Amino acid sequence: xxxxxxxxxxxxxxxxxxxxxxxxxxxxxxxxxxxxxxxxxxxxxxxxxxxxxxxxxxxxxxxxxxxxxxxxxxxxxxxxxxxxxxxxxxxxxxxxxxxxxxxxxxxxxxxxxxxxxxxxxxxxxxxxxxxxxxxxxxxxxxxxxxxxxxxxxxxxxxxxxxxxxxxxxxxxxxxxxxxxxxxxxxxxxxxxxxxxxxxxxxxxxxxxxxxxxxxxxxxxxxxxxxxxxxxxxxxxxxxxxxxxxxxxxxxxxxxxxxxxxxxxxxxxxxxxxxxxxxxxxxxxxxxxxxxxxxxxxxxxxxxxxxxxxxxxxxxxxxxxxxxxxxxxxxxxxxxxxxxxxxxxxxxxxxxxxxxxxxxxxxxxxxxxxxxxxxxxxx
Numbered sequence: 143x144x145x146x147x148x149x150x151x152x153x154x155x156x157x158x159x160x161x162x163x164x165x166x167x168x169x170x171x172x173x174x175x176x177x178x179x180x181x182x183x184x185x186x187x188x189x190x191x192x193x194x195x196x197x198x199x200x201x202x203x204x205x206x207x208x209x210x211x212x213x214x215x216x217x218x219x220x221x222x223x224x225x226x227x228x229x230x231x232x233x234x235x236x237x238x239x240x241x242x243x244x245x246x247x248x249x250x251x252x253x254x255x256x257x258x259x260x261x262x263x264x265x266x267x268x269x270x271x272x273x274x275x276x277x278x279x280x281x282x283x284x285x286x287x288x289x290x291x292x293x294x295x296x297x298x299x300x301x302x303x304x305x306x307x308x309x310x311x312x313x314x315x316x317x318x319x320x321x322x323x324x325x326x327x328x329x330x331x332x333x334x335x336x337x338x339x340x341x342x343x344x345x346x347x348x349x350x351x352x353x354x355x356x357x358x359x360x361x362x363x364x365x366x367x368x369x370x371x372x373x374x375x376x377x378x379x380x381x382x383x384x385x386x387x388x389x390x391x392x393x394x395x396x397x398x399x400x401x402x403x404x405x406x407x408x409x410x411x412x413x414x415x416x417x418x419x420x421x422x423x424x425x426x427x428x429x430x431x432x433x434x435x436x437x438x439x440x441x442x443x444x445x446x447x448x449x450x451x452x453x454x455x456x457x458x459x460x461x462x463x464x465x466x467x468x469x470x471x472x473x474x475x476x477x478x479x480x481x482x483x484x485x486x487x488x489x490x491x492x493x494x495x496x497x498x499x500x501x502x503x504x505x506x507x508x509x510x511x512x513x514x515x516x517x518x519x520x
Contacts, residue, residue, distance in 0.1 A: 160226070160228040160229050161229070161263050162225075162267070164226075164260075165260055165263050167222050167231070168256050168259055170192050170219060170222065171192055172226065172232075173250045173256070175192060176232060176240065176241065176250075177246055177251075179191065180241070180242055182235035182241045184220075184238055184239060185217075185219040185223055185238070189215065192219075227240060230243075230245065231246060233246075252329065252332075253325055253329070254325055254328050254329030254330055255326075255329070257323065258330060261319075265293065265314065266479060269291060269292040269310075271292075272299065273478060275292075275299065276292040285477065288441060288482075289307070289309055290481070291478060291480060292478050293310045293313065294306050294307075294308070294310075297313070310479045311480075315397070324371045327371055328372065328374055337378045338375045338378040338382075339378055339382035339383065341514075342460075345505035345506075345513060345514055346505055347503055347514055347516070349382075350383050352426070352427070356426050356456060359456070361426060362390075363386065364392060364427075365379060366428045366429065367392070367393050368411065368413060368428060368430055368433060369394065369396075370393045370431065371395070372401070373408070375431050375462075377406070388406055391406045392407045393408045394409055394410070395408070395410065396411070396412055413445050413448060414445075419451060419452065420448045420451065422452060423454075424452070426457060427457070428452075428457065428459045429459075429462070430459060431461075431462035432463065433461075434485075435472070435482050435484050436479075437480065437481075438481045443493060443496045443497045446517070450497055453518075457518070458518045459518075460516055461514070461515040461516075461517065463514075464506070464510060464512050465484070465506050465513065466483070466485050467486060468506075469484055470484075472484055472510075490504065490515050494515075495520070499518065500517065500519075501515055501516065501517055502518050503515070504516070
């Protein structure tokens with residue numbers, strides 16, 4: 143069939159409205175219900191199955207507060223099914239009949255993907271809707287800064303004087319969205335993500351050998367994960383490299399007070415604060431997994447300099463990031479949410495140099511997956 147550019151453009155831009163229904167589908171457990179029933183169903187079938195399953199529903203996705211069950215409730219379910227058909231996340235099986243497809247089954251068994259849907263259709267969709275208004279309000283000043291992105295501008299125009307002053311992560315925390323976001327980050331949009339140390343080996347980087355060499359030379363084997371969420375990366379490393387104790391594995395987060403991760407040392411570090419140096423001096427490895435792409439170049443350099451000041455000659459930074467040219471949509475997402483950006487290999491070298499570091503190893507797998515950039519003191 144001959145390529146139709148108009149049809150291609152329409153197919154893309156017409157996804158916006160159906161995406162607005164995606165959080166409704168998640169909250170109604172639509173994908174799990176269709177996957178479990180695995181037959182053509184109506185909106186009424188979905189609603190009946192949802193109500194029947196409320197008693198045993200997971201607290202991971204809050205239940206919908208149905209004030210009254212009547213015709214409008216049914217129409218919400220039916221409208222959401224049509225929207226999900228538009229996204230190809232369910233399949234039309236007849237007039238007002240829908241059934242699960244491969245994407246439905248994938249979403250039903252992949253919690254991180256469901257929470258990723260919530261993230262993109264909550265924070266990202268909101269910021270994107272206000273991108274043009276933000277640019278117009280500043281005479282097209284660009285790039286954005288972390289506290290002045292389209293997200294803050296959206297809350298400003300909506301009259302929320304508190305949220306408009308906050309970083310996007312702080313807004314998410316204030317709205318009770320961080321647990322959901324961390325669940326997304328655990329697996330993102332993959333059914334399973336390989337162990338971090340194993341991924342490094344697949345890139346040709348042997349972290350186990352780095353640790354063993356440090357032990358042989360009498361250096362500390364401390365591994366610090368900065369902004370590491372729930373500690374999954376460090377727990378991966380702990381499970382892959384023998385002999386690492388809790389004091390060797392340090393998880394640094396902005397708000398760790400409620401966190402208790404057995405086998406790790408959890409501590410607070412606000413790396414964005416002006417007068418906040420890296421508190422762990424001379425660690426073997428400082429990990430930054432999907433952190434630097436949240437930051438504009440100026441802020442990324444400032445963070446790297448703080449780490450450099452704490453590094454010993456044997457220390458290294460491992461940044462777990464993706465290549466800009468392979469993930470242009472992610473580049474736009476980071477810009478909208480945080481004023482951040484993805485980077486090319488040459489841009490990683492420049493960024494490291496501006497922080498007084500040098501790139502000593504870089505590798506990325508094929509496709510959109512995260513690779514690794516090692517930086518050491520220049």
